Amino acid sequence: MSTSPELLASPAASETPVARPGKWKESLPGLARHGFLIVFTGLTLWPVMWVLKMAFEPGQDFAFSISPIPSTISFENFARLIGKTDNAGNWVFARQALNSFVIALSSSLLGILFAATAAYAFSRFKFPGRRAGLLAFLATQMFPGTMMMIPLYLLLNYLGLLDTRLGLVLVYSTTSVPFSVWMLKGYFDTIPKELEEAALIDGASQTRIFWQIVLPLSAPAIAVTFLFSFMSAWNEYILAAKFMDSELHYTLPVVVNSAIDAKSVRWGDFAAGAVFVSAPIVALFLALQRYIVGGLTAGGVKG
């Protein structure tokens, strides 16, 4: 169950002013700063470079050299991963990649839909049970995930949702809902109520206000919430491996973990798979990064 620990995010504030162009001269402390940042970034990326190195070098050994630069470039590991077909001739990789994508996308969209409506109510209405409801959502973060596996299996079995994408989508979206509710509620709190009051006077319904005023204004928060829900669904493998009963239903992280055997890790396969799993998330981070940095957790700060 990975609502990954880092999932707190931030409604984006406006982008910070960019360095003024044409001013190339940096002061000495500035250079020292760059020196530090370059070394630090280099160290941070080192383990990542290793994954790349093992993915691009042929063979299944762990790379034992210090340099993270591949000594030869080969696409052997990727070819093996992508080209896999099953006995019936199905192109397994394509199906699995599609599964991963469809499942992660639908669970994050569904999760956001659930979370946004609930967060709106928590932010705008006062009703009995409101505080308890918020507490209940917070409390889900305190459940040790490992204890959920067997009960979830039994539950999905009862609901007839084992070995279905829908089952995984429901599980993933609900695990990400509590966090999303808190985050979106925090952001909604910062949207001035006057806008809605004006709309109400103009005769707009509550539903319309929610869809046409609050949601568009919250685009940055929704983008970030989406990113985190997508990421946790996309990366999950323990439940996916347990609930899916056919190779065509597996998701990519299950495939990555297939490289880990009783006795050893087939590092080449593992790294190539890791690259495939990580790349879309990194790309998504890059695409959404201007939203990620911003005024944080309005939920706690409140305005």
Added chain:
Amino acid sequence: MLRTLMKQLVCAAALLLAASAFAVEAERVDPVEAERTVPAAVEAEKAGPVDVVLWHSYTGAEQQVFEGAIQAFNAARDDIEVTALFIPYTAFADKLTAAIGAGKGPDLFVFAHDRLGDWANWGFVEPVQHFLSTADVERFSQPAIEALTVPQGSRMLYGLPLAMKSVALVYDAAKIPVPPATLDELVTEARELTGDGSYGFVMDWANTYTEAGFLHAFGGIVLDEKGRPALDKRGNAEALFWVRKLRDEGLLPREVTGAMVSSLFNDRKAAMIVTGPWFLGDIKGDIDARVAPLPAGPAGIARPYLSVEAVIMSSRSRRKAEAFEVMRYLTSDEVAVSRLEKAGQPVANKQPWKSVEDQRLQGFRAQAELAVPMPSAPAMRHVWTPMDAAIMKAIGQGEEAESVLAEAQRRVSASVQASERTEPIEVQAKGAEKALEQARWQVANPDQLITDSRWEAMVLTFKQGESRLLGEWCAEKRRGFANAVACPVPKALADLADLATAKEGEPALIWNAEKTEVVIAARATDGRVTMVKGGAPVQKNRTWQLVLGALLALLALLAFIYRKQLRPHLGAYAYVFPAMGAVIVLVFVPFGYGLSLSFYDVTPTREAFVGLTNFVDILLARGAGDPHSFYYTTVVTVVWTAANVFLHVAIGLFLALILQDPKLRFKKVYRVLLIIPWAIPNYITALIWKAMFNAEYGLINRVFSLGSFSWFDSPLTAFCANLATNVWLGFPFMMVTALGALQSIPKELYEAADVDGAGRWTKFINVTLPLLKPAMIPAIILGVIWTFNLSFNVIYLVSGGAPDGATDILVTQAFRYAFEQYRYGYAAAYATIIFGILMAYTMITNRITKATEGAFE
């Protein structure tokens, strides 16, 4: 105020629990009721080919050959269709246990034999000896068959062997012309060849599995013939002392892993290694590697553990006769030949080996024939961790082997005892009644057999006073009966003898030892005996559902009383309902169920109410200083959490302060690159970090010239390795949070401070920090909860709790109890305590900081 809060909490709890009561009540359908079908239904299904599902975790060449054989079978047979499913090894056993426990899962599966003891005790797997003749059995190597019996050495055979693997001595013939026959010769050779980073002899000594052969060579043993732990046997200490001397002399690397042993050999830096047949495919082509049995020790030959891969039949299969045909086909000599020749699998059949000339394969086979089946007795799963720890202490840390092993023996015995604590369950009157009813029906309809996964029956001609009844029963292999009774219910023979004198038409109940299966025997008037075998009335807890039901009623009552006050808020409830409803069903229900288990003693087949025993055991089990006590682990968890969150915040804030400067160039580039650790799944990076901390080949030791420093030998350094990994994973989040918070600080405040002549430091202390607080504190509170609760992957994959559980945190410990020892109830109690601690923590911090208080307004 407090009272209203309490009231609201109760309401919320009631709502959640009530919903769970509904969902789970239905999920626990009475197995007897649910599985009861009449033969007609079964017959109707048999239109097309019978589908047999098989699970395996073969990869590479083995997968190709195996699935190829299945395809050939499907092509040749139009009455049976085998569907093979690959399941990753890491998920296999848990998935299988969950599936069979829920009455689902495959008909057949391929797995090593080491968990058979548990599976057989739980009634998960089907004995197959009654399908077989002696000639069938004699096709296989004897140790392989023995490994598949439960208890080992008995006649109860669970599955047919595919391959048998044991470690042996692999040597480089260029350096060792003749393999050593005794351990003394081995040491002599090793001395000659060790030096300059090369070793004469390398083995993964820190591992009970590889060490076993040497234990046996010194007269040691792990489990005695009755399946009880015997770690303190003298030979064990002698064997460990022998290895320790080698390591102290520098003849063995200071830290080893299986992967390292292989690379040393391939780099020609090791002349002899201890490894298994899985290494054959990885040997470099130009090395003249050969395989010999392990050298003999003072107490005789070194018999390593034999691990047998077998096709095993699930007791839940509805196609047992067909499944057996598939099983027999896959283990046939014909298929074995191709498995051996094309995939190099060390098959357990005797015949295919006659034509094999490959010295290496034959070497491994010779060793396997001499090996001891690895014990599958349930006690064995309590042995691995303490024994590995004892080996590490005795060899790696030079402690006295005998006292270390005596301590391990105490630990294992206590752990075995704790898991066997519950008394045998009383026969539930209700379940037994259903069984009797079933038997009466069968007696009344002797020609209609109940053939179903749980209820199986057969009708036999019973000769009065015949004590060999059971044998005959098993010999009965007509197709109609092949799907029937798994005959050997241990207690059955004696009971059947009693039956001979029992009243006609009166059913008798016969239970197997674990009370997971019941046999009903009834003698019909015509002298025939009807046997019905069924799953036991599975004992599952219901009481918690009653509690939930009561809460639901309470909630409904409250809603009714306050209906007038609630009506104006219906709109708000409509907005909250989808999210709350989904979370209740898919998060709270499973978790409520999980928590309720903490009051039970749970195995996959039974739940017995034990009150607060699990909690008392956790809190009182061991002294506070013991690394396995709850208190020690809690302290580790708290220190772990504090250190992580502190470093996350410190590093994140520091970077944010540097990066927030609008004049800094390339800050976007830095920011993007520094976020990357956060974007990559942590199970991937955790494995990479673990490899980086490897003593011999890890980057860390090589970059910092630490020689072969063993990070995972001492609690402190292992903790640091975990910490480095988790800090790396976690700082980007705090950095981003801090960046966001810094941006929201109005510039005017700094300008005002400038006017007052404040220095950088003063500004930081008096302006920046106070204004960061409101944004950072909620992040820190959540960071604490997440680190406490969700840094599972890091601990589990990097240090794995090494050394000996000292770096485990509460969640990893709970996982071990649940999935390594199958003590779900105990693990659930751990989870409950973790939940309680975090709840208390949140309440307290809320009170002090008022951090999330604003959110409730």
